[in-house]
Amino acid sequence: xxxxxxxxxxxxxxxxxxxxxxxxxxxxxxxxxxxxxxxxxxxxxxxxxxxxxxxxxxxxxxxxx
Numbered sequence: 001x002x003x004x005x006x007x008x009x010x011x012x013x014x015x016x017x018x019x020x021x022x023x024x025x026x027x028x029x030x031x032x033x034x035x036x037x038x039x040x041x042x043x044x045x046x047x048x049x050x051x052x053x054x055x056x057x058x059x060x061x062x063x064x065x
Contacts, residue, residue, distance in 0.1 A: 010048045011035050017052035021060070 005013075014034035019027060034052070037043045043051040053060075 005048070007035075007038050010044070011038050012048075014038065014048035014052045017049045018056070021052075021056055 011031060011034040014037055015027065015030040018030045018033060019025070022030065034048070037051055037055055043055060046054065
């Protein structure tokens with residue numbers, strides 16, 4: 001698809017979104033994680049911000065007790 005975001009840009013913005021959640025994690029590790037997410041067709045079809053948010057859902061959902 002011609003309007004697809006290039007992988008390097010997608011990875012950058014995905015890592016940036018992950019950094020918002022994990023401020024103390026090494027940025028290089030977050031970039032590696034974002035690159036892994038970039039390889040998955042389901043997440044790659046989303047915007048980088050949406051993909052990071054979806055991937056983070058299991059750790060960000062607050063359970064009512």
